[in-house]
Amino acid sequence: MKDLSINFCGVDFINPFLLSSSPASNCGEMISRAFDAGWSGVAFKTLATQKTKIIHPSPRLNNYNYESSKLIGLQNVEMISDRPLKYNLEDISWLKKHYPEHRIITSIMGFSNEEWRELAKASEDAGSDMLELNFSCPHMTVEGSGSKVGQAFDLVEKFTETVKNATTIPIIAKMTPNITDMNEPAMYAKKGGADAISAINTLASITGIGLDDLTPKPNVFGKGSISGYSGPCVKPVALRFVAEMAQNPELGLPISGIGGIETWIDALEFLLLGASTIQITTGIIHYGYRIIDDLIEGLSDYMEEKGFNSVGEIVGAALKHVHSTDEFDLERQGVVEYDIDRCIGCGQCYTVCQDAGGQAISWDYENRRPVMDEDRCVSCMACSFICPIEGLIRYKEMPKGWERFIPEPMSG
Amino acid sequence: MDLQSKEKKGLFESPIEKRLDLTLAAEEASRCLLCFDAPCSKGCPAGTDPGTFIRKLRFKNLKGAVRTIKENNPFGWTCGEICPTERLCELECSRTSIDRPIQIGKLQSFLVEYGWMTGFPPINTVTASKAKVAILGSGPAGLTCARELAKKAYIVTVFEKREKPGGNLRYAIPDFRLEEEKVNREISEIQALGVEIKVNTTLESLGGVDGLIKDEFEAVFLSPGLWSPKRLDIDGANLEGVHTATEFLEAFKTGNNSIFQDKIKGKTVAVIGGGSVAMDVAETALRLMPADVYVIYRRSYQQMPAEEKEKIRTLQNGAHFQILSQPIQYMGNSRLTAIRCRRTSLGDPDESGRRQPKEISGSEFEIKVDFAIEALATEAEPSLKESEKSLQWTNHGLIEIGDETCSTSRLGVFAGGDIIRGPALVVEAVADGKKAAQAIADYVEKKGVR
Numbered sequence: 001m002k003d004l005s006i007n008f009c010g011v012d013f014i015n016p017f018l019l020s021s022s023p024a025s026n027c028g029e030m031i032s033r034a035f036d037a038g039w040s041g042v043a044f045k046t047l048a049t050q051k052t053k054i055i056h057p058s059p060r061l062n063n064y065n066y067e068s069s070k071l072i073g074l075q076n077v078e079m080i081s082d083r084p085l086k087y088n089l090e091d092i093s094w095l096k097k098h099y100p101e102h103r104i105i106t107s108i109m110g111f112s113n114e115e116w117r118e119l120a121k122a123s124e125d126a127g128s129d130m131l132e133l134n135f136s137c138p139h140m141t142v143e144g145s146g147s148k149v150g151q152a153f154d155l156v157e158k159f160t161e162t163v164k165n166a167t168t169i170p171i172i173a174k175m176t177p178n179i180t181d182m183n184e185p186a187m188y189a190k191k192g193g194a195d196a197i198s199a200i201n202t203l204a205s206i207t208g209i210g211l212d213d214l215t216p217k218p219n220v221f222g223k224g225s226i227s228g229y230s231g232p233c234v235k236p237v238a239l240r241f242v243a244e245m246a247q248n249p250e251l252g253l254p255i256s257g258i259g260g261i262e263t264w265i266d267a268l269e270f271l272l273l274g275a276s277t278i279q280i281t282t283g284i285i286h287y288g289y290r291i292i293d294d295l296i297e298g299l300s301d302y303m304e305e306k307g308f309n310s311v312g313e314i315v316g317a318a319l320k321h322v323h324s325t326d327e328f329d330l331e332r333q334g335v336v337e338y339d340i341d342r343c344i345g346c347g348q349c350y351t352v353c354q355d356a357g358g359q360a361i362s363w364d365y366e367n368r369r370p371v372m373d374e375d376r377c378v379s380c381m382a383c384s385f386i387c388p389i390e391g392l393i394r395y396k397e398m399p400k401g402w403e404r405f406i407p408e409p410m411s412g
Numbered sequence: 413m414d415l416q417s418k419e420k421k422g423l424f425e426s427p428i429e430k431r432l433d434l435t436l437a438a439e440e441a442s443r444c445l446l447c448f449d450a451p452c453s454k455g456c457p458a459g460t461d462p463g464t465f466i467r468k469l470r471f472k473n474l475k476g477a478v479r480t481i482k483e484n485n486p487f488g489w490t491c492g493e494i495c496p497t498e499r500l501c502e503l504e505c506s507r508t509s510i511d512r513p514i515q516i517g518k519l520q521s522f523l524v525e526y527g528w529m530t531g532f533p534p535i536n537t538v539t540a541s542k543a544k545v546a547i548l549g550s551g552p553a554g555l556t557c558a559r560e561l562a563k564k565a566y567i568v569t570v571f572e573k574r575e576k577p578g579g580n581l582r583y584a585i586p587d588f589r590l591e592e593e594k595v596n597r598e599i600s601e602i603q604a605l606g607v608e609i610k611v612n613t614t615l616e617s618l619g620g621v622d623g624l625i626k627d628e629f630e631a632v633f634l635s636p637g638l639w640s641p642k643r644l645d646i647d648g649a650n651l652e653g654v655h656t657a658t659e660f661l662e663a664f665k666t667g668n669n670s671i672f673q674d675k676i677k678g679k680t681v682a683v684i685g686g687g688s689v690a691m692d693v694a695e696t697a698l699r700l701m702p703a704d705v706y707v708i709y710r711r712s713y714q715q716m717p718a719e720e721k722e723k724i725r726t727l728q729n730g731a732h733f734q735i736l737s738q739p740i741q742y743m744g745n746s747r748l749t750a751i752r753c754r755r756t757s758l759g760d761p762d763e764s765g766r767r768q769p770k771e772i773s774g775s776e777f778e779i780k781v782d783f784a785i786e787a788l789a790t791e792a793e794p795s796l797k798e799s800e801k802s803l804q805w806t807n808h809g810l811i812e813i814g815d816e817t818c819s820t821s822r823l824g825v826f827a828g829g830d831i832i833r834g835p836a837l838v839v840e841a842v843a844d845g846k847k848a849a850q851a852i853a854d855y856v857e858k859k860g861v862r
Contacts, residue, residue: 347447388445
């Protein structure tokens, strides 16, 4: 097994895999089991002072499925921790005492400068290794809290600064994705003194509507809401935000990647695009803490296979290949090629090519096989995505000077 | 394991027989490759279009899926349950080249049940206004023909000799394969479209086909089925304990089974024959906690005409296949005590393409049995052939059909189902009913009636 340790803001983690601040990191008992399972650290579920009473809506979650795949997305109307602050602080101390190798990042959310200061201080005193400032919870609707802060950039800076001045431990600012450009609030956080950025929190969403009660889900006694969306569906969006911040030389802060991670490949993609720790919840909601085994083993085997000696070497390794589309070499073109001997004759490639591609494929009804006219192939590759036989349809580059057929206008 | 604990453990249902629910159906539908020119939709004698109804299920158009099934086939549920899909639609499935075919039959019966569960009526009623058509026999062929004609606004009367409609579905196929309540539901859907079913009515009482035509029926569809069991021509056939499959299965279907129920418990039963009916008899007998059930068949396992899955299920449920054995005598004084058989060996193929059994002299042996149930082929009832001499009959005792339209040698008289094919599948009977309905409509229209 490879050494998967990583240094994040000067704090050493035994591996990059953490629980994110969520129901999966709600209390000491849960977190201790996660640590036993192999997770290196936790972003403890967001603490608040007890001036605002936290009550979770019921029910809290809704599932988003695709065909027989369950939970490709998850919507929640969960609030921050509803436990007494004292309990949470005691659990943090207990965890630090019993798990000295593991790292506690305490997520906090204040409703005023004073509260931010108080929470930061208390968390540090309890033994937290780092703080994560929750500027992004989409369900805290009080002005000056949650994603309202994340969308009001001056408040991001102000509260970060407040916390910075109250503590000595590193501070991560957690970003909401419900904005256009994440670099903007991230830069405000940096100005306020943030040591790192975590992204993304959940996307504002509606995952479904009851067809009988006409109420968005989760249906909280006749009311639905636009609320946070997570899970495998959001990963592509999260990777985009992480890459944009990692490519911003002015920001230059370490990133903790969050959003739809379930497998070691998901995690690796975040690392390759510049994240140096990984936070997970929805994968745990679906499968439990046990997924850590496969995250660790998979990443370790990949590093072995590719000759990476540390996780640090992976971080950002793909960034140099992320370009804007106007930098593409459009001189080079290609088409698909079929290994027709392996074809089973379902004809899905024909359907997609006719209705959404270049009409390059025609259908041999007698033999029930596709017939390809290369010159019409637009190399969208859609046929290869639908083909049930892995690797039957591949990309092939055409010689320089080859020209693609362009459909002529209808006449007559 | 004794049979009681076997029943408890559910061995009578093999694991692949599990029923689908909405989640499992959606999961199965998501395996479908949605073929461009769905080959499954070309594999059904009755024109079932799984390519379309599975796509509809996949896109959550559940009512549409039920409509597709039911518009095509009034016995959509029944066929989904009992059709040998593995050698029809599922045989054609492209998915087979990857792993295993989509469970089309199960999806079909699930969807019909889903329609019932949600109270969705897939077919609209039409006011009957056209010519009168008489249908003789209320099995799947007759009732399908009736339903199709009712959809086209014909005034349809179905005459049924027995107490209840359904033919083989009602009187032959055991409940564990086909739930009576759901068959009733499919039949009542047909009645709801205005089809009148007159039970306890024989063709004789109507004056035969002549009588029907005199009675202003513009066309007649004959689908009486084959209800006269062929018998083994051997000594002892009159002994107590020797029965026919028709008699045995009907006893259980009608509840008049006191001569078998409880009496078979602890006893030994021999079923003679290797077709689907023989398997139904053996499986029915196995459920009565007998000592042993033998299936005696004169050829070998491979030549048994029963479906592969039926043979396997019957074996799994505990029957002994006594193959290559020709019964030559029922033994006993007044009651059957044993069957005397002769070993056979297989020679050259006969006209059915199956290797022919040849008895081996000197190889006689006896099997002690308490019951023998002959499950051989069935034929047309002799009285029918006798009374309908105006029709052309084949050498095999079936009604001769002129062409693809199910028309007989007599103008305006059509026929379908087992009476033209010999023992056949329900789905083939449905196919005949559909074909005949179209032919009847064409005929009546051409004739210019109303």
